[in-house]
Amino acid sequence: MNAKSKAGSRGEKKVYIAKSNQSIIKFDHKSCTGCANLKEPMCVKACRTDMLLPNPVKGKPPTVVYADECCACGCCVHACPRALKGAITMNWPLAMSVRWKRKDTGEHYRIRMPNPPPPNTKPPVSGYYPKIKRG
Amino acid sequence: MGKELIEWPYPIDYNKVNIVDTDVLVLGGGIAGSWAALAAIKRGVKVTIVEEMDIFSAGPAGVDHIVYALDNPCCTISPEEFIEGVGPWQYWDYINGISHYIMYREGYDMLCELEKMGAKIRDTEDEFKGAEFRDDETKLMFAYDYDTKHTLRVWGATFRPALTAELKRQRVSIHNRVKVTSFLTEGGEEGSRILGATGINVRTGEFYVFKAKATVLTTGRGGNRVWDYRGGSVATLPRSSGGGLVMAWNAGAELANMEGRAAGGGDPYPRYGTGNPLNTWYPCTMIDAKGKEIPYVDGKGNILTSFEQRVHPSLLGQRFFLERSYRNGNSPVKRPVSLCHTPKFAEAVRKGEYTLPIYADLPGMPEDERRAIFGLMIANEGMTWILYKNYAEAGFDPDKDLLQAYSGGTSSRYDGSPLVGTKKSGYRSYLGGLVHDWDFKTSLEGLYAAGESLFSVHYHGLAAISGRWAGAKAADYAKDTTEPEIFDEQVEKERERVYAPLNRTEGIDWKELNAGVSGAMRTYGGDTLTDEMLNLALVWLKELEEKEAQELIAGSPRELARCLQSMEVLKLAEMWTHAALTRKASCRFLTISKLEYPDNDPPEWHKFITIKKGQDTVEVGDRPLYYWNKQPYALTYKENYERHKPWGKK
Ligand SMILES: Cc1cc2nc3c(=O)[nH]c(=O)nc-3n(C[C@H](O)[C@H](O)[C@H](O)COP(=O)(O)OP(=O)(O)OC[C@H]3O[C@@H](n4cnc5c(N)ncnc54)[C@H](O)[C@@H]3O)c2cc1C
Ligand code: SF4
Ligand code: SF4
Numbered sequence: 001m002n003a004k005s006k007a008g009s010r011g012e013k014k015v016y017i018a019k020s021n022q023s024i025i026k027f028d029h030k031s032c033t034g035c036a037n038l039k040e041p042m043c044v045k046a047c048r049t050d051m052l053l054p055n056p057v058k059g060k061p062p063t064v065v066y067a068d069e070c071c072a073c074g075c076c077v078h079a080c081p082r083a084l085k086g087a088i089t090m091n092w093p094l095a096m097s098v099r100w101k102r103k104d105t106g107e108h109y110r111i112r113m114p115n116p117p118p119p120n121t122k123p124p125v126s127g128y129y130p131k132i133k134r135g
Numbered sequence: 136m137g138k139e140l141i142e143w144p145y146p147i148d149y150n151k152v153n154i155v156d157t158d159v160l161v162l163g164g165g166i167a168g169s170w171a172a173l174a175a176i177k178r179g180v181k182v183t184i185v186e187e188m189d190i191f192s193a194g195p196a197g198v199d200h201i202v203y204a205l206d207n208p209c210c211t212i213s214p215e216e217f218i219e220g221v222g223p224w225q226y227w228d229y230i231n232g233i234s235h236y237i238m239y240r241e242g243y244d245m246l247c248e249l250e251k252m253g254a255k256i257r258d259t260e261d262e263f264k265g266a267e268f269r270d271d272e273t274k275l276m277f278a279y280d281y282d283t284k285h286t287l288r289v290w291g292a293t294f295r296p297a298l299t300a301e302l303k304r305q306r307v308s309i310h311n312r313v314k315v316t317s318f319l320t321e322g323g324e325e326g327s328r329i330l331g332a333t334g335i336n337v338r339t340g341e342f343y344v345f346k347a348k349a350t351v352l353t354t355g356r357g358g359n360r361v362w363d364y365r366g367g368s369v370a371t372l373p374r375s376s377g378g379g380l381v382m383a384w385n386a387g388a389e390l391a392n393m394e395g396r397a398a399g400g401g402d403p404y405p406r407y408g409t410g411n412p413l414n415t416w417y418p419c420t421m422i423d424a425k426g427k428e429i430p431y432v433d434g435k436g437n438i439l440t441s442f443e444q445r446v447h448p449s450l451l452g453q454r455f456f457l458e459r460s461y462r463n464g465n466s467p468v469k470r471p472v473s474l475c476h477t478p479k480f481a482e483a484v485r486k487g488e489y490t491l492p493i494y495a496d497l498p499g500m501p502e503d504e505r506r507a508i509f510g511l512m513i514a515n516e517g518m519t520w521i522l523y524k525n526y527a528e529a530g531f532d533p534d535k536d537l538l539q540a541y542s543g544g545t546s547s548r549y550d551g552s553p554l555v556g557t558k559k560s561g562y563r564s565y566l567g568g569l570v571h572d573w574d575f576k577t578s579l580e581g582l583y584a585a586g587e588s589l590f591s592v593h594y595h596g597l598a599a600i601s602g603r604w605a606g607a608k609a610a611d612y613a614k615d616t617t618e619p620e621i622f623d624e625q626v627e628k629e630r631e632r633v634y635a636p637l638n639r640t641e642g643i644d645w646k647e648l649n650a651g652v653s654g655a656m657r658t659y660g661g662d663t664l665t666d667e668m669l670n671l672a673l674v675w676l677k678e679l680e681e682k683e684a685q686e687l688i689a690g691s692p693r694e695l696a697r698c699l700q701s702m703e704v705l706k707l708a709e710m711w712t713h714a715a716l717t718r719k720a721s722c723r724f725l726t727i728s729k730l731e732y733p734d735n736d737p738p739e740w741h742k743f744i745t746i747k748k749g750q751d752t753v754e755v756g757d758r759p760l761y762y763w764n765k766q767p768y769a770l771t772y773k774e775n776y777e778r779h780k781p782w783g784k785k
Binding site: 117 | 140144147189255296300337494496506514518520522524525528530532537541693
């Protein structure tokens with residue numbers, strides 16, 4: 001149990017919860033705006049396991065709680081309007097860090113490797129955010 | 136290491152009860168639920184959706200291919216020809232024929248409706264102009280079978296946002312972050328008319344009473360956590376606990392195929408890699424560690440000599456490819472598969488013909504195929520947008536790099552070819568769901584269901600079309616029925632139940648209970664089943680229900696919701712065990728292997744097993760396969776479709 005409430009009885013108003021010290025979700029304090037202009041930060045809204053909490057300080061990145069329940073779906077990153085600027089990243093879970101091999105050189109790589117090759121800057125077909133156009 | 140505590144940012148009020156009145160109540164706002172709500176509201180009734188997450192990302196975030204949209208203008212095969220061509224064989228017998236047939240008739244129509252909402256279903260920007268799998272006139276793109284064109288490649292990452300925007304535009308009332316916990320029934324009795332549901336807000340802890348004239352259950356299936364939860368991180372998505380089915384069970388609904396399960400772990404996406412050559416990567420060439428090509432084989436095991444044969448059934452003397460071969464090696468293969476997904480592969484590796492590990496040779500593919508597989512399908516699949524982004528940032532380049540495959544030859548995810556990690560990692564319950572008629576009405580008055588809450592539905596398109604149809608039918612029912620009279624005692628009893636974990640100061644957390652269920656199920660409901668073992672599973676589960684489930688503790692609304700989920704997993708395990716005990720036979724399709732009854736699917740057991748909760752017992756029953764084309768229904772798909780369809784000429 002991560003949460004503690006003062007009396008623990010029904011109707012209790014104040015609950016305290018342990019901040020996760022480590023998580024595969026990382027915020028960049030410079031480019032994350034905390035979605036200060038929105039009712040709820042987009043990443044918080046999108047989180048499928050509700051493990052991101054809005055920061056009580058407006059304009060600051062959300063706080064991660066219950067980090068061990070993250071299902072690594074990346075919906076929080078997808079939802080962030082500044083994801084491509086690096087405001088939020090999902091570090092690939094180590095146990096899922098797939099490997100690949102360059103066909104002509106035979107070199108081996110993996111996600112999260114030290115000294116990684118340069119990024120591939122090609123976006124998906126129709127871009128990272130294909131337009132939603134109402135007909 | 137000391138942990139920093141922060142204050143829960145949402146106002147908590149466990150005493151507050153919100154009462155919501157609606158005509159049609161939709162439980163679960165994923166694919167089926169969104170469509171149900173949209174179809175219902177078009178008929179002029181009041182519609183409310185309840186979603187445990189936020190509708191914004193409910194259900195899978197995307198989809199890369201839509202199967203069986205036979206009504207698309209390029210498809211050369213009719214539903215009747217398709218059904219006749221598939222023929223009766225095991226896999227098809229246990230599927231949900233009603234949803235499938237409607238999909239054949241309306242899949243493309245559904246996509247066009249989605250396109251009007253803003254989703255992208257065709258290559259409007261001409262990025263694949265001239266590609267073999269594209270029709271240059273309609274700009275539709277196809278997968279698998281380039282002759283009959285029954286499966287579409289789509290920009291599925293646009294689907295969820297388009298649906299969400301439309302729900303808001305149509306003014307569907309949406310309750311996000313509310314987990315539904317039980318059905319309300321007439322007089323509080325099991326088996327009587329459904330009058331709505333109860334729920335709790337997973338952030339504020341507030342209680343909800345939803346009163347509805349008609350209810351549509353679209354919470355999906357769940358089951359990842361029955362065998363595979365070990366107290367670790369993953370698999371805690373709302374849908375994974377199967378709560379909707381448990382609610383239906385508690386209300387006395389009839390369920391079919393509950394014993395059906397699939398081998399494989401409970402890992403949610405992103406799994407290792409990005410897919411496999413059975414679906415997303417199809418028809419990518421696979422090679423071994425030394426660069427030797429692993430061929431594709433046809434249904435008879437003949438090695439295919441050209442790429443063209445993988446996508447043109449006509450070259451193999453077949454009229455059409457079936458979307459997917461169900462477990463090659465057990466059933467007749469109706470579509471080419473890579474040898475790495477056949478039992479022969481393990482043998483070949485042992486003989487030294489291939490060297491592990493194996494790779495997808497994306498660079499060796501024709502350019503447009505490569506782009507379609509990686510640039511389109513991976514970026515649009517269920518939850519794999521992040522995968523594209525993270526791979527690209529890590530430097531993976533499909534033009535140059537071979538992607539290691541983590542299923543097929545080197546894993547246990549598919550039967551038949553285990554080489555490394557020979558033990559199956561576990562099971563997920565996979566096929567069980569509500570029994571329903573051609574109106575998607577369940578055995579309970581006032582309750583409709585769609586998507587994966589139905590037995591044997593597991594595709595995006597089937598969820599969408601069944602949702603659309605069920606929503607329309609539920610709206611018609613709601614218009615014609617009386618106001619619900621809520622039985623207060625039932626509400627009070629449910630409030631007692633759901634808040635109990637808050638009142639304890641000592642006990643166990645939800646993970647411990649869930650892991651306990653999984654431990655029992657791995658022990659007594661594992662690979663080879665016996666009646667004695669299954670009965671012991673029931674004893675175990677009953678003990679857990681009476682003792683440990685009564686010791687659950689929660690400190691926040693979120694933990695409370697997790698506790699309720701663990702109790703659902705416990706019940707789901709019990710439901711599976713009852714159904715598995717009832718089927719006194721083995722059945723490969725349902726992944727049931729029984730020591731005392733080794734015959735695979737003998738004729739006397741070639742039927743659906745149904746279960747429902749009785750007074751103090753479980754009432755078991757059965758239904759013939761294809762019950763939907765037997766009395767009291769009409770005798771053909773076509774006639775039933777015409778008779779029941781909720782709209783004019785389609
Ligand atoms: C990674 C991935 C990739 C896939 N790729 C494809 C593909 O390419 N093609 C294809 O055809 N299919 C694909 N599928 C399958 C397809 O996405 C599903 O079949 C479809 O989403 C099922 O729809 P549904 O509405 O029944 O369930 P979901 O879409 O899962 O919706 C159920 C909703 O109910 C909510 N819920 C559950 N319990 C409760 C509760 N107690 N209270 C409130 N809300 C609740 C859940 O949060 C969820 O939002 C894929 C699935 C996944 C996971
Ligand atoms: S990470 Fe992105 S979505 Fe989340 S608060 Fe920061 S800017 Fe908003
Ligand atoms: S990856 Fe998914 S579960 Fe994890 S924080 Fe992001 S949205 Fe939540």
